[in-house]
Amino acid sequence: GDSVTQMEGPVTLSEEAFLTINCTYTATGYPSLFWYVQYPGEGLQLLLKATKADDKGSNKGFEATYRKETTSFHLEKGSVQVSDSAVYFCALSLNAGGTSYGKLTFGQGTILTVHP
Amino acid sequence: ETGVTQSPTHLIKTRGQQVTLRCSSQSGHNTVSWYQQALGQGPQFIFQYYREEENGRGNFPPRFSGLQFPNYSSELNVNALELDDSALYLCASSLPTGYEQYFGPGTRLTVT
Numbered sequence: 001g002d003s004v005t006q007m008e009g010p011v012t013l014s015e016e017a018f019l020t021i022n023c024t025y026t027a028t029g030y031p032s033l034f035w036y037v038q039y040p041g042e043g044l045q046l047l048l049k050a051t052k053a054d055d056k057g058s059n060k061g062f063e064a065t066y067r068k069e070t071t072s073f074h075l076e077k078g079s080v081q082v083s084d085s086a087v088y089f090c091a092l093s094l095n096a097g098g099t100s101y102g103k104l105t106f107g108q109g110t111i112l113t114v115h116p
Numbered sequence: 117e118t119g120v121t122q123s124p125t126h127l128i129k130t131r132g133q134q135v136t137l138r139c140s141s142q143s144g145h146n147t148v149s150w151y152q153q154a155l156g157q158g159p160q161f162i163f164q165y166y167r168e169e170e171n172g173r174g175n176f177p178p179r180f181s182g183l184q185f186p187n188y189s190s191e192l193n194v195n196a197l198e199l200d201d202s203a204l205y206l207c208a209s210s211l212p213t214g215y216e217q218y219f220g221p222g223t224r225l226t227v228t
Contacts, residue, residue, distance in 0.1 A: 042222075
């Protein structure tokens with residue numbers, strides 16, 4: 001079945017450090033890929049997405065490139081801030097038969113803590 | 117534009133009881149999905165409703181059921197609650213043919 005694997009966490013960084021969170025996937029078709037962020041006590045917010053191979057999603061300084069050859073979608077940011085502290089989820093979605101159905105399959109999440 | 121809202125925010129139930137959670141979708145979204153997020157885990161897909169019918173279901177038993185109403189709002193019902201049902205329940209809405217799902221803040225259910 002479809003699955004998403006994220007790097008084991010948690011990740012602790014100092015402010016302005018470079019961030020990478022690894023994500024690999026297994027899918028039977030051609031998925032769309034997403035990164036969601038969850039701040040303490042809140043629901044999930046879509047951070048960025050990519051819908052086909054070699055697409056780069058970007059938002060708020062975060063980037064991820066859809067790599068079909070390595071089935072990966074690693075999240076990167078050049079300089080993290082304390083406000084980036086949150087849980088980050090990688091996810092995939094497959095559109096079945098052109099209908100609206102497209103369940104999200106999530107990784108286990110990576111906790112990021114950024115210290116001043 | 118109003119985002120996805122869920123009610124209640126928190127609730128506590130006893131094992132064996134039944135619970136109903138509610139979700140209002142974002143304006144213009146006719147598809148609603150429900151997810152269960154256990155503590156420290158990623159969300160797990162429960163089911164999706166499209167045009168008032170179930171349009172896909174994850175690996176959850178039949179005691180998890182749902183409804184979607186003509187205004188696209190939705191309910192998640194769980195019967196015969198078990199301790200393992202304690203989790204954050206997330207509702208997400210999406211456009212008819214879009215892949216992006218927009219999440220509500222969730223309902224924290226505790227079963228004692």
